[in-house]
Amino acid sequence: xxxxxxxxxxxxxxxxxxxxxxxxxxxxxxxxxxxxxxxxxxxxxxxxxxxxxxxxxxxxxxxxxxxxxxxxxxxxxxxxxxxxxxxxxxxxxxxxxxxxxxxxxxxxxxxxxxxxxxxxxxxxxxxxxxxxxxxxxxxxxxxxxxxxxxxxxxxxxxxxxxxxxxxxxxxxxxxxxxxxxxxxxxxxxxxxxxxxxxxxxxxxxxxxxxxxxxxxxxxxxxxxxxxxxxxxxxxxxxxxxxxxxxxxxxxxxxxxxxxxxxxxxxxxxxxxxxxxxxxxxxxxxxxxxxxxxxxxxxxxxxxxxxxxxxxxxxxxxxxxxxxxxxxxxxxxxxxxxxxxxxxxxxxxxxxxxxxxxxxxxxxxxxxxxxxxxxxxxxxxxxxxxxxxxxxxxxxxxxxxxxxxxxxxxxxxxxxxxxxxxxxxxxxxxxxxxxxxxxxxxxxxxxxxxxxxxxxxxxxxxxxxxxxxxxxxxxxxxxxxxxxxxxxxxxxxxxxxxxxxxxxxxxxxxxxxxxxxxxxxxxxxxxxx
Amino acid sequence: xxxxxxxxxxxxxxxxxxxxxxxxxxxxxxxxxxxxxxxxxxxxxxxxxxxxxxxxxxxxxxxxxxxxxxxxxxxxxxxxxxxxxxxxxxxxxxxxxxxxxxxxxxxxxxxxxxxxxxxxxxxxxxxxxxxxxxxxxxxxxxxxxxxxxxxxxxxxxxxxxxxxxxxxxxxxxxxxxxxxxxxxxxxxxxxxxxxxxx
Numbered sequence: 001x002x003x004x005x006x007x008x009x010x011x012x013x014x015x016x017x018x019x020x021x022x023x024x025x026x027x028x029x030x031x032x033x034x035x036x037x038x039x040x041x042x043x044x045x046x047x048x049x050x051x052x053x054x055x056x057x058x059x060x061x062x063x064x065x066x067x068x069x070x071x072x073x074x075x076x077x078x079x080x081x082x083x084x085x086x087x088x089x090x091x092x093x094x095x096x097x098x099x100x101x102x103x104x105x106x107x108x109x110x111x112x113x114x115x116x117x118x119x120x121x122x123x124x125x126x127x128x129x130x131x132x133x134x135x136x137x138x139x140x141x142x143x144x145x146x147x148x149x150x151x152x153x154x155x156x157x158x159x160x161x162x163x164x165x166x167x168x169x170x171x172x173x174x175x176x177x178x179x180x181x182x183x184x185x186x187x188x189x190x191x192x193x194x195x196x197x198x199x200x201x202x203x204x205x206x207x208x209x210x211x212x213x214x215x216x217x218x219x220x221x222x223x224x225x226x227x228x229x230x231x232x233x234x235x236x237x238x239x240x241x242x243x244x245x246x247x248x249x250x251x252x253x254x255x256x257x258x259x260x261x262x263x264x265x266x267x268x269x270x271x272x273x274x275x276x277x278x279x280x281x282x283x284x285x286x287x288x289x290x291x292x293x294x295x296x297x298x299x300x301x302x303x304x305x306x307x308x309x310x311x312x313x314x315x316x317x318x319x320x321x322x323x324x325x326x327x328x329x330x331x332x333x334x335x336x337x338x339x340x341x342x343x344x345x346x347x348x349x350x351x352x353x354x355x356x357x358x359x360x361x362x363x364x365x366x367x368x369x370x371x372x373x374x375x376x377x378x379x380x381x382x383x384x385x386x387x388x389x390x391x392x393x394x395x396x397x398x399x400x401x402x403x404x405x406x407x408x409x410x411x412x413x414x415x416x417x418x419x420x421x422x423x424x425x426x427x428x429x430x431x432x433x434x435x436x437x438x439x440x441x442x443x444x445x446x447x448x449x450x451x452x453x454x455x456x457x458x459x460x461x462x463x464x465x466x467x468x469x470x471x472x473x474x475x476x477x478x479x480x481x482x483x484x485x486x487x488x489x490x491x492x493x494x495x496x497x498x499x500x501x502x503x504x505x506x507x508x509x510x511x512x513x514x515x516x517x518x519x520x521x522x523x524x525x526x527x528x
Numbered sequence: 529x530x531x532x533x534x535x536x537x538x539x540x541x542x543x544x545x546x547x548x549x550x551x552x553x554x555x556x557x558x559x560x561x562x563x564x565x566x567x568x569x570x571x572x573x574x575x576x577x578x579x580x581x582x583x584x585x586x587x588x589x590x591x592x593x594x595x596x597x598x599x600x601x602x603x604x605x606x607x608x609x610x611x612x613x614x615x616x617x618x619x620x621x622x623x624x625x626x627x628x629x630x631x632x633x634x635x636x637x638x639x640x641x642x643x644x645x646x647x648x649x650x651x652x653x654x655x656x657x658x659x660x661x662x663x664x665x666x667x668x669x670x671x672x673x674x675x676x677x678x679x680x681x682x683x684x685x686x687x688x689x690x691x692x693x694x695x696x697x698x699x700x701x702x703x704x705x706x707x708x709x710x711x712x713x714x715x716x717x718x719x720x721x722x723x724x725x726x
């Protein structure tokens with residue numbers, strides 16, 4: 001008779017008689033580099049995203065400067081402009097927006113769902129280090145004259161590998177985040193009661209999981225092809241054309257899905273009332289996720305953007321944003337209004353997203369013929385900047401959980417205004433240029449745009465940089481330790497505000513109550 | 529003590545909730561499946577474009593023999609049964625059957641790798657051709673998935689039988705089985721799109 005089962009009481013008795021010595025917690029650099037704590041990993045993602053993002057922004061500023069005199073190349077050379085252009089375009093998603101979005105999600109989502117850790121903490125940590133490696137390889141590939149349009153075959157191969165590594169890192173983070181929401185929710189916290197932000201991260205993670213593997217598969221084919229002559233996918237320059245579906249609507253929307261959750265969470269918390277239109281908001285976020293599925297464009301069929309499916313998806317994508325706005329407005333109608341920096345960030349991020357999605361809807365109308373022009377870059381910029389504003393806003397809103405104490409409110413109120421103005425100044429001229437017939441992405445200098453409007457774009461970039469500096473100025477004081485930081489500075493309604501500020505390893509110091517509604521903290525306050 | 533006496537074992541511990549590994553593996557399987565959906569979508573799109581020009585998809589002298597493809601796919605289907613057997617045996621704490629089921633699954637997996645390698649030698653298809661690039665990329669990626677599935681299943685079986693998961697709580701091996709079934713689903717699509725349709 002084979003018995004493989006050990007009675008549970010035997011195990012517990014054995015552990016009682018031989019208690020294991022507590023392992024000393026690592027300190028200093030080891031606590032950062034070897035940590036599986038989701039807050040540390042989130043902070044690493046955020047810091048690295050800001051670092052690499054600054055580089056991407058500088059590149060964007062140089063392109064804006066170059067575009068003021070579009071007929072001549074003053075900053076870039078004829079040999080390198082295409083490489084810098086592709087680095088900039090890919091960098092906006094993989095080096096700027098995604099690390100910021102993943103960073104704040106990793107730091108906040110486990111707290112929001114009442115989990116003591118993120119699912120697969122070592123995988124989450126591995127995703128960061130893989131992303132960092134991929135980002136380094138991406139820059140190295142360009143440094144060795146690789147990337148699309150590069151003159152060195154090994155550099156082009158390295159670019160493909162770097163893109164695959166970056167994609168893989170995002171997928172690992174997506175699995176970790178989605179599993180946290182699906183499997184580690186606190187008792188009683190059903191999916192219908194899940195906070196908006198955690199729900200939006202779940203939707204985003206699932207969309208990453210069903211679309212980015214298509215990019216991964218494409219990169220596998222690209223690698224095999226390029227290693228053997230590059231006759232099928234296209235020569236070096238052709239590689240970029242094969243991944244542009246990733247940088248245009250609807251696929252680019254997947255980067256900014258969490259913006260909807262962030263805005264819904266912050267706006268409804270600020271109103272300090274229960275959300276009655278919760279199903280509409282949750283459904284809206286889910287619908288936006290479905291409408292963001294753009295992997296069907298990966299076949300590189302130019303006619304795909306003329307199909308009713310594409311046009312319908314682009315037009316319908318506006319509705320979910322309106323549903324979120326309606327849910328927030330209804331909550332404000334019943335609650336009260338408090339102007340906070342979080343509110344300003346939420347509104348700015350939502351308006352930037354609305355701008356991008358509305359432009360995407362407009363551009364999909366047959367007859368306007370803006371596909372492949374600078375118009376697409378404008379849409380992409382709006383979505384990426386919405387994700388950036390939302391992520392920085394998230395750090396500000398959850399500063400006591402992500403950092404160490406509340407961020408400064410005064411500069412925090414100014415920053416989102418500057419960021420929104422900068423976004424409008426960067427995006428709208430590109431949209432106008434695209435509608436006016438400028439073929440930006442096809443221009444020999446890859447800058448495009450109408451000369452006079454390009455000055456506005458440059459001013460927009462400067463305003464954006466000012467906005468980011470102001471946001472960082474608001475966040476810097478939150479990095480230093482403080483005593484008696486309030487656990488719930490915003491009179492929040494979701495579980496993360498039950499955790500001490502800053503949260504310890506394991507997040508919560510006491511057992512959580514069984515959740516009985518979507519606003520467990522309002523329940524607790526009412527009971528008290 | 530009578531030889532036929534029955535011994536009442538303590539009830540198995542309730543399955544650990546939540547099933548994090550199972551959920552994570554299901555998500556990873558979906559992602560992997562989508563990678564192959566993308567690969568095959570690009571493959572079929574390229575194939576359709578070539579055929580539309582009135583050109584034969586496979587270059588002259590190249591062919592994709594169906595027999596090894598059929599054998600490979602049938603073997604994958606069979607491995608699905610043995611994997612199910614291993615999962616069931618672990619649930620019954622039957623080590624012998626679990627090892628046998630897993631051993632057969634690994635054997636079948638290796639047989640598929642062998643069949644695919646044999647197909648490569650018979651295709652006479654240069655990599656430096658559009659069909660070559662796509663077919664080697666798709667089937668090569670599937671071989672990598674098979675190897676990953678086998679390693680996952682082996683590790684999870686030993687961890688389960690080593691006591692990490694107890695009795696009916698066989699989450700680890702169930703997770704490995706989910707990934708293996710995804711591998712079989714992918715092989716079904718590849719078999720149809722590449723070996724049958726050519």
